[in-house]
Amino acid sequence: MRVKRYVVESMPSALQKIKSDLGQNAVILNTKEIKQGGFLGLFKQKRIEVIAAADADGNKKEFSHKQSSSDTFESTSEQKPNTISAIESSSDSNANVLEEVKKLKEFILKFHTNEDNTKLPVHLKNLQLHLSDHDFEPQLIDKIMHHIIEQHHEQLGSLSVSETNQMVREQLLKMLSNHNAQGLSPKTRIAYFVGPTGVGKTTTIAKLAADQVLKYNRKIGFITSDTYRIAAIDQLKTYANILDVPLHIVNSPKDFEVAVEKLKDVDLILMDTAGRNFRNEMNVSELKSLLNTSERSETYLVLSLTTKYKDMKTITNNFMKFGIDKILFTKMDETESLGNIFNLVDEFSLKPSYITYGQNVPDDVSILNDDEVTDRILGGISYE
Numbered sequence: 001m002r003v004k005r006y007v008v009e010s011m012p013s014a015l016q017k018i019k020s021d022l023g024q025n026a027v028i029l030n031t032k033e034i035k036q037g038g039f040l041g042l043f044k045q046k047r048i049e050v051i052a053a054a055d056a057d058g059n060k061k062e063f064s065h066k067q068s069s070s071d072t073f074e075s076t077s078e079q080k081p082n083t084i085s086a087i088e089s090s091s092d093s094n095a096n097v098l099e100e101v102k103k104l105k106e107f108i109l110k111f112h113t114n115e116d117n118t119k120l121p122v123h124l125k126n127l128q129l130h131l132s133d134h135d136f137e138p139q140l141i142d143k144i145m146h147h148i149i150e151q152h153h154e155q156l157g158s159l160s161v162s163e164t165n166q167m168v169r170e171q172l173l174k175m176l177s178n179h180n181a182q183g184l185s186p187k188t189r190i191a192y193f194v195g196p197t198g199v200g201k202t203t204t205i206a207k208l209a210a211d212q213v214l215k216y217n218r219k220i221g222f223i224t225s226d227t228y229r230i231a232a233i234d235q236l237k238t239y240a241n242i243l244d245v246p247l248h249i250v251n252s253p254k255d256f257e258v259a260v261e262k263l264k265d266v267d268l269i270l271m272d273t274a275g276r277n278f279r280n281e282m283n284v285s286e287l288k289s290l291l292n293t294s295e296r297s298e299t300y301l302v303l304s305l306t307t308k309y310k311d312m313k314t315i316t317n318n319f320m321k322f323g324i325d326k327i328l329f330t331k332m333d334e335t336e337s338l339g340n341i342f343n344l345v346d347e348f349s350l351k352p353s354y355i356t357y358g359q360n361v362p363d364d365v366s367i368l369n370d371d372e373v374t375d376r377i378l379g380g381i382s383y384e
């Protein structure tokens with residue numbers, strides 16, 4: 001029998017290596033999380049140790065959990081071996097393994113952050129707490145600290161508050177600049193606005209319509225599929241009257257095609273949709289079946305910054321399956337904590353575009369400004 005130990009970053013890469021080394025019928029005997037490397041005992045990298053075995057001839061090794069002294073294994077009917085082929089053939093069990101590893105990883109990260117917290121230079125420790133106050137996810141804080149320590153470990157102990165602050169600032173700006181989206185593209189013909197109830201979709205559409213008319217002189221048309229709320233159509237109709245923009249109400253993909261045809265002379269169609277509980281995946285797929293994303297279109301997922309990250313994440317995950325181009329954040333004026341912008345950008349690599357910060361139409365909207373958002377987060381730090 002051949003037994004080998006692997007230290008890898010993720011289970012999928014382990015499975016590949018084991019398969020090529022030990023063959024399709026190799027058995028995974030044990031997996032555990034370990035830490036490696038790091039600096040002064042801080043921020044060690046998390047890895048997975050996998051022990052795998054196969055017969056010398058590459059055959060599957062039958063076993064039970066009772067290992068005999070002669071290093072042979074007995075098979076039992078209840079305990080099926082974790083062969084590579086078994087793991088690979090079951091996407092469900094793969095997903096479960098990955099989910100378990102992810103949970104374990106999160107637990108270790110939390111523990112790890114608390115443990116190392118006492119060893120960080122005091123300014124960095126304060127910034128860590130500051131980011132946590134802004135609802136940055138613990139894993140993301142750890143990642144930011146990790147980058148800073150990796151890049152600046154030689155000077156860290158002697159840095160002032162403002163210098164340390166500057167380093168965190170650079171990390172935050174870098175995250176946003178990697179994923180920056182602009183607003184509505186001049187080439188776009190239809191922009192769809194989707195998202196949970198009451199986040200500000202209709203109000204934002206009115207703000208953007210005014211912006212497009214006044215700044216770019218574009219001819220705008222509105223379509224709405226929101227027939228759930230009694231007052232929803234009146235709300236958009238009011239804005240349509242004020243801005244002198246045509247409005248069409250649709251109930252089906254067929255209606256939608258007719259409306260688009262009727263609006264063939266406008267430069268840009270802004271489509272409002274009904275807010276639903278999009279934590280429910282069914283509601284997302286139902287909505288997406290109404291949208292025709294084959295035209296030159298953009299889909300904006302509208303999320304309020306007052307929403308908890310856990311819920312934002314579920315909603316975003318559901319929408320990701322059906323396609324979103326950009327994120328639009330609303331209600332910045334109603335919260336002090338902007339960490340969710342970064343949590344979402346980091347986890348989903350999505351592009352934030354507009355941000356809204358009040359109820360005034362058309363004023364309270366602009367393209368998300370990286371410096372402003374970062375200043376808002378780090379501005380509250382005192383330079384004693």
Ligand SMILES: Nc1nc2c(ncn2[C@@H]2O[C@H](COP(=O)(O)OP(=O)(O)OP(=O)(O)O)[C@@H](O)[C@H]2O)c(=O)[nH]1
Binds near residue numbers: 200226330331332334
């Ligand atoms: N404070 C604040 N309120 C906002 C902002 N944007 C929208 N609102 C308010 O949020 C409320 C809901 O706005 P709507 O535009 O109707 O939201 P919606 O997403 O279209 O709602 P549904 O169609 O019911 O799903 C209204 O009172 C808006 O004035 C914002 O940026 N800040």
Ligand SMILES: [Mg+2]
Binds near residue numbers: 201
């Ligand atoms: Mg609405």
